[in-house]
Amino acid sequence: MRNKAINAEGLQVYALAGTHTAVLSFDFTNKPQGLLGFAIERKDMRTGFRKWLTGQKCFQSIIPDPVPGQQYPTHLHPIQSFMWKDFTLTPGESYLFKITPVSGTASQLQYGNPVEIIVKAEKEWNGSQGVYFNRGVSGSQSYSDNFPSGKISEMDEATKERALKWLSRGLFEGLKEFIESAKPGEFIYGAFYEFKEERTLRLLKDAKKRGVNVQLVVDGKQYGEENEEMVRH
Numbered sequence: 001m002r003n004k005a006i007n008a009e010g011l012q013v014y015a016l017a018g019t020h021t022a023v024l025s026f027d028f029t030n031k032p033q034g035l036l037g038f039a040i041e042r043k044d045m046r047t048g049f050r051k052w053l054t055g056q057k058c059f060q061s062i063i064p065d066p067v068p069g070q071q072y073p074t075h076l077h078p079i080q081s082f083m084w085k086d087f088t089l090t091p092g093e094s095y096l097f098k099i100t101p102v103s104g105t106a107s108q109l110q111y112g113n114p115v116e117i118i119v120k121a122e123k124e125w126n127g128s129q130g131v132y133f134n135r136g137v138s139g140s141q142s143y144s145d146n147f148p149s150g151k152i153s154e155m156d157e158a159t160k161e162r163a164l165k166w167l168s169r170g171l172f173e174g175l176k177e178f179i180e181s182a183k184p185g186e187f188i189y190g191a192f193y194e195f196k197e198e199r200t201l202r203l204l205k206d207a208k209k210r211g212v213n214v215q216l217v218v219d220g221k222q223y224g225e226e227n228e229e230m231v232r233h
Contacts, residue, residue, distance in 0.1 A: 005117040013099050013115045019091045019133060020169065022119045025083045026099060034103040037078030039111065042086065045094040045118070053086060055079050056141070059106035069145060076109070078102040087142070089121040124170060130178070132171035143167075172199065179203040184211030191217045195227040 001017040010029030015022060026038060040053040054071035057080065063072070089095065097117050104110035124132055135143065147163050148155070155163060164172075180203065182188050188207060195201075195218045208214045218227040 001120050005115050007115045013117050015119045017119045019122045022086045036102045037080040039075040039100040041098040043096040061106045092123040094120040132174045134171040135167045182212040187213045193219045194223050
């Protein structure tokens with residue numbers, strides 16, 4: 001989903017949304033004076049719930065010793081970027097984003113005229129096609145905020161299950177439902193880059209055992225040997 005909005009002062013906002021993420025970019029038709037950044041408020045169009053989006057950067061003059069990982073509301077500590085990503089959308093839901101330019105000083109912020117723009121997150125399943133995006137571990141602040149460091153395989157079972165579900169974000173669940181829905185005589189075609197997720201392997205093996213024709217294409221370069229080994233077994 002794409003959208004665009006502009007106000008009388010020339011603040012332009014462009015929005016691009018997937019299933020869970022909205023990318024917002026900002027621009028001005030005229031060069032702004034004394035711009036510090038932007039404050040972003042989000043409203044859930046179904047529930048009416050409003051909240052200021054947060055970031056990890058703050059004014060040092062206001063918070064001289066920030067706590068690592070602490071989140072600060074953007075109307076008090078505006079984002080200092082012309083692009084922002086919100087990774088917390090719910091598939092199929094609509095949101096109203098209000099982007100306000102902020103100027104002045106850290107102790108005396110001044111708010112300009114905002115731009116409001118509606119964003120609708122895409123559905124993961126539209127009745128005939130499904131698109132799912134899992135989360136990543138590497139470089140994910142949100143993951144490190146929720147789970148201990150170290151390999152997932154070394155976690156206790158309860159934490160491991162919770163971590164895998166968080167990382168999956170519906171991808172494995174959607175894949176499982178799709179594979180299990182295949183009937184004897186039907187075909188499943190799959191393309192894999194890194195083919196080693198054991199739960200998925202078991203699902204495909206079970207499908208083949210019940211008479212589903214399973215045909216796969218796997219990467220033969222970077223993970224070639226590992227992928228071939230998994231396919232053979």
